[in-house]
Amino acid sequence: MNSLLNVIFTTDFAFSLLRVTTPILFAALGALISNRAGIINIGMEGIMLVSALAGVIVSASTQSAWVGLLGAVLSGTLIAGILAFFTLKFKTHIILGGVAINMFASGGTVFILYLLSGDKGSSTSLASKVLPSVDIPLLKDIPVLGPILSGHHILTYLSILAVFVVYYLLNRTPLGLRIRSVGENPHAAQSVGVSVVKIQYTALLLSGFFASLGGAYMSMGYLSLFTRDMIAGRGWIAIAAESMGRSTTVGTALTSLLFGAADALSNALQVLKIPAELIATLPYVATVIGLIIYAVSETRKKNRKLKAPLTK
Amino acid sequence: MQTALLEMRGITKVYPNGVVANKDVHFSLREGEIHAIAGENGAGKSTLMKIMFGMEEPSDGEIVIKGEKVKLQSPQDAIDRGIGMVHQHFMLVPSFTVAENMVLGMEPRKGVGINYAEAVRMTEETARKYNLAVNPKAKVEDLTVGMKQKVEILKALLRGAKILILDEPTAVLTPQETEELFRELKQLREQGHTIVFISHKLKEVKAICDRITIMRGGGSEGVFETRDVSEQEISRLMVGRDVVLKYDKDQMAYGKPVLTVDQLEVNDPQGKALLSKISFSVRQGQIVGIAGVEGNGQTQLIEALTGGLHGVSSSGTVQVNGTDIREADILGIRKLGVSYIPEDRMRQGSAGEASISDNLISTRYRSKDMNKGVFLNGSRIASLAASLVEEFRVRCSGPAQPIGMLSGGNMQKVVVARECSTGPQLLIAEQPTRGVDIGAAQFIHQKLLELRSENCAVLLVSADLNEILEISDTLLVMYEGQIVAYFEEPSKVSEEELGLYMLGINRQDERQTGRAINHV
Numbered sequence: 001m002n003s004l005l006n007v008i009f010t011t012d013f014a015f016s017l018l019r020v021t022t023p024i025l026f027a028a029l030g031a032l033i034s035n036r037a038g039i040i041n042i043g044m045e046g047i048m049l050v051s052a053l054a055g056v057i058v059s060a061s062t063q064s065a066w067v068g069l070l071g072a073v074l075s076g077t078l079i080a081g082i083l084a085f086f087t088l089k090f091k092t093h094i095i096l097g098g099v100a101i102n103m104f105a106s107g108g109t110v111f112i113l114y115l116l117s118g119d120k121g122s123s124t125s126l127a128s129k130v131l132p133s134v135d136i137p138l139l140k141d142i143p144v145l146g147p148i149l150s151g152h153h154i155l156t157y158l159s160i161l162a163v164f165v166v167y168y169l170l171n172r173t174p175l176g177l178r179i180r181s182v183g184e185n186p187h188a189a190q191s192v193g194v195s196v197v198k199i200q201y202t203a204l205l206l207s208g209f210f211a212s213l214g215g216a217y218m219s220m221g222y223l224s225l226f227t228r229d230m231i232a233g234r235g236w237i238a239i240a241a242e243s244m245g246r247s248t249t250v251g252t253a254l255t256s257l258l259f260g261a262a263d264a265l266s267n268a269l270q271v272l273k274i275p276a277e278l279i280a281t282l283p284y285v286a287t288v289i290g291l292i293i294y295a296v297s298e299t300r301k302k303n304r305k306l307k308a309p310l311t312k
Numbered sequence: 313m314q315t316a317l318l319e320m321r322g323i324t325k326v327y328p329n330g331v332v333a334n335k336d337v338h339f340s341l342r343e344g345e346i347h348a349i350a351g352e353n354g355a356g357k358s359t360l361m362k363i364m365f366g367m368e369e370p371s372d373g374e375i376v377i378k379g380e381k382v383k384l385q386s387p388q389d390a391i392d393r394g395i396g397m398v399h400q401h402f403m404l405v406p407s408f409t410v411a412e413n414m415v416l417g418m419e420p421r422k423g424v425g426i427n428y429a430e431a432v433r434m435t436e437e438t439a440r441k442y443n444l445a446v447n448p449k450a451k452v453e454d455l456t457v458g459m460k461q462k463v464e465i466l467k468a469l470l471r472g473a474k475i476l477i478l479d480e481p482t483a484v485l486t487p488q489e490t491e492e493l494f495r496e497l498k499q500l501r502e503q504g505h506t507i508v509f510i511s512h513k514l515k516e517v518k519a520i521c522d523r524i525t526i527m528r529g530g531g532s533e534g535v536f537e538t539r540d541v542s543e544q545e546i547s548r549l550m551v552g553r554d555v556v557l558k559y560d561k562d563q564m565a566y567g568k569p570v571l572t573v574d575q576l577e578v579n580d581p582q583g584k585a586l587l588s589k590i591s592f593s594v595r596q597g598q599i600v601g602i603a604g605v606e607g608n609g610q611t612q613l614i615e616a617l618t619g620g621l622h623g624v625s626s627s628g629t630v631q632v633n634g635t636d637i638r639e640a641d642i643l644g645i646r647k648l649g650v651s652y653i654p655e656d657r658m659r660q661g662s663a664g665e666a667s668i669s670d671n672l673i674s675t676r677y678r679s680k681d682m683n684k685g686v687f688l689n690g691s692r693i694a695s696l697a698a699s700l701v702e703e704f705r706v707r708c709s710g711p712a713q714p715i716g717m718l719s720g721g722n723m724q725k726v727v728v729a730r731e732c733s734t735g736p737q738l739l740i741a742e743q744p745t746r747g748v749d750i751g752a753a754q755f756i757h758q759k760l761l762e763l764r765s766e767n768c769a770v771l772l773v774s775a776d777l778n779e780i781l782e783i784s785d786t787l788l789v790m791y792e793g794q795i796v797a798y799f800e801e802p803s804k805v806s807e808e809e810l811g812l813y814m815l816g817i818n819r820q821d822e823r824q825t826g827r828a829i830n831h832v
Contacts, residue, residue, distance in 0.1 A: 168425070172425040172426060173424055173425050173426060174419040174421065174426055177408075177412060177416060177419060177426060178416065178417070180405070180407075180408075181405045181408065181416050184405045184406065184407060184408075185403070185404065185405045185406070187401075187403055188402075188403040188404055188405050188413075188416070189405075189416065189417070190387065191387055191397070191399065191403040192387075192391075192403070192416050192417035192418070192467070192471070193386070193387060193388035193391060193417050194416065194417045
């Protein structure tokens with residue numbers, strides 16, 4: 001037990017918490033935007049995977065990490081655009097579209113990886129670039145806080161910034177107001193001339209944009225290469241985080257952190273004598289428990305509402 | 313001779329499924345008038361309004377605004393031309409504030425964000441200008457229906473609407489709110505606005521409108537100065553026959569009691585009495601009517617009779633043919649031969665996207681008749697649906713049509729057909745003709761009377777006095793969760809007298825109301 005506490009209450013653990021939360025947070029913010037527009041993008045996992053590979057390929061061929069990031073973001077947003085096109089133009093069911101994207105990404109990335117590197121497992125033979133980490137002057141010299149908050153990957157800082165940006169976008173801008181109105185009462189939005197389809201396009205593209213930042217982080221920060229199915233369920237965890245966060249920006253950020261903690265814990269606990277396979281299930285167990293708690297509280301709320309007519 | 317502000321000429325609308333909603337309709341609007349469009353449900357009023365507001369494009373015909381031919385392809389086109397619409401189902405976002413709803417789609421900006429202070433100011437300014445008080449910072453979900461409607465009107469005015477279309481605006485309002493709305497509409501007329509008022513309530517049309525266009529069966533029956541036509545004439549033009557709510561009722565010899573409610577008390581979780589000392593019975597071949605101003609316990613009473621008492625604290629007995637149903641679930645109650653026509657046909661009475669025939673068998677798909685082995689018996693279901701559609705004169709393209717595509721009256725006929733055709737012992741009818749046209753209402757009344765002559769017990773809860781006085785054999789009045797009056801011959805009770813009991817001014821003693829259970 002002592003050794004467990006020794007593992008958790010260290011600056012290393014707090015540092016790694018932020019490190020592993022980053023991809024989940026990005027994707028959860030993306031899921032939040034599309035959900036608020038009334039359209040559930042379950043293709044997060046696939047979008048992240050594609051952008052992770054695209055980042056590696058583009059950065060390897062241009063030898064620039066920044067161009068690689070651009071490539072990752074463009075390709076992820078493009079995938080979201082394709083999903084939007086099929087869903088909004090051809091009225092494909094969004095869940096089917098999302099499933100298709102996830103399956104396409106899982107197989108397609110391996111296929112492309114093999115074409116380019118001759119390897120089906122990882123991109124070790126590609127000389128891809130990694131985005132920099134940043135030491136924050138002054139902050140880095142403060143004891144405890146310094147080692148926790150300074151020296152992170154640039155996308156980790158960006159993900160924290162993104163929380164504020166998304167909050168502002170949803171709650172303070174015309175686009176945010178329209179996104180929320182479309183999600184809550186599309187007829188109301190339409191009746192005042194807001195184009196529901198246009199808003200949902202925008203929301204899906206934005207969800208793809210944020211998911212691809214998470215994907216890029218995975219292959220150009222968290223790791224320095226692409227490996228097969230490297231997203232490992234983070235896209236799904238993000239969707240869970242979004243709904244457990246009750247579709248609010250702050251709630252989504254906090255639950256992302258919670259799932260990040262489970263992830264970080266499973267990493268940290270590997271030094272202890274607990275089977276690694278068991279520990280690796282921790283984030284997923286946390287997800288399941290989280291969703292159960294969420295579902296139970298929602299059902300209770302609904303039941304109370306159902307009873308309401310008799311009690312009013 | 314005034315020139316028309318807006319004119320619709322030869323409007324025809326054929327939906328892709330072949331339904332002709334409008335045929336060769338002419339409509340002309342003068343500036344500064346309140347113009348009623350009256351017609352039965354399904355007469356094409358709503359479609360005509362949707363065309364005027366750019367929500368539907370006409371298959372044929374033209375729209376002329378101030379002498380200029382226009383094409384309205386979206387609500388935005390209509391808004392740009394000064395047309396605003398107040399929909400029957402409000403187009404508001406519940407979690408937004410009033411101000412946010414007001415500016416949605418035309419948000420004032422400050423940098424990249426919304427200028428909320430300006431939105432509040434715009435709301436207040438519009439509210440002041442038109443004398444429609446609202447609180448810009450209140451959340452819409454917390455507002456009363458009347459307030460929501462005000463927000464809708466303001467929304468249209470803020471967008472520069474000179475022509476306001478109101479789709480059955482009084483359907484959801486209390487009498488007081490209706491009066492207030494009328495005052496507001498007259499005021500808007502004085503300020504130079506033109507109002508299109510869609511309604512099938514003749515009294516209201518007479519009370520507020522300058523002219524009236526009457527629609528029937530998708531076409532226009534003509535336009536009249538309201539003061540020149542009587543309610544009877546309007547009604548004849550709307551339905552093509554004189555509507556007199558008079559039915560030939562045989563004197564029935566009542567049988568044994570089917571529904572017996574004795575000393576029923578229901579409290580809410582805070583301990584407030586919702587129903588107290590409710591005692592009455594309904595016998596075979598008897599229609600017991602329950603009148604009352606809405607919100608005086610009728611809803612709770614119906615819930616208590618239809619499975620809503622499950623898990624709620626209550627005392628007393630509720631029996632159907634001697635079986636206590638207070639703890640029974642809905643299926644159990646139905647198995648005792650109870651049918652129920654709910655007030656809300658959209659949410660409770662039917663499944664909108666399911667077909668007419670699926671809706672018809674939804675209470676009996678378990679029965680042997682409807683099954684063949686593990687499968688449903690398709691041909692049996694089809695023939696049942698076809699015969700019910702014909703018997704109940706449901707206007708539709710066929711039993712396979714989704715029920716949600718029907719007009720309100722026809723939808724209600726399907727619900728009534730389902731509930732009446734299972735040979736019920738007891739029928740609970742809650743506002744069975746609310747919002748349906750006069751023709752359908754008459755038809756439904758006939759069906760209730762037919763059931764009565766088949767010895768079914770009928771409990772009719774209605775706010776429509778005309779209906780309840782004419783149909784019921786025995787009448788109860790509810791006020792604040794209690795039965796305050798019992799009448800044996802409702803047709804001899806005047807509306808004025810009834811009103812005194814409904815408003816709680818008069819109240820009979822317990823010896824008189826106590827007769828409701830034994831009828832002696």
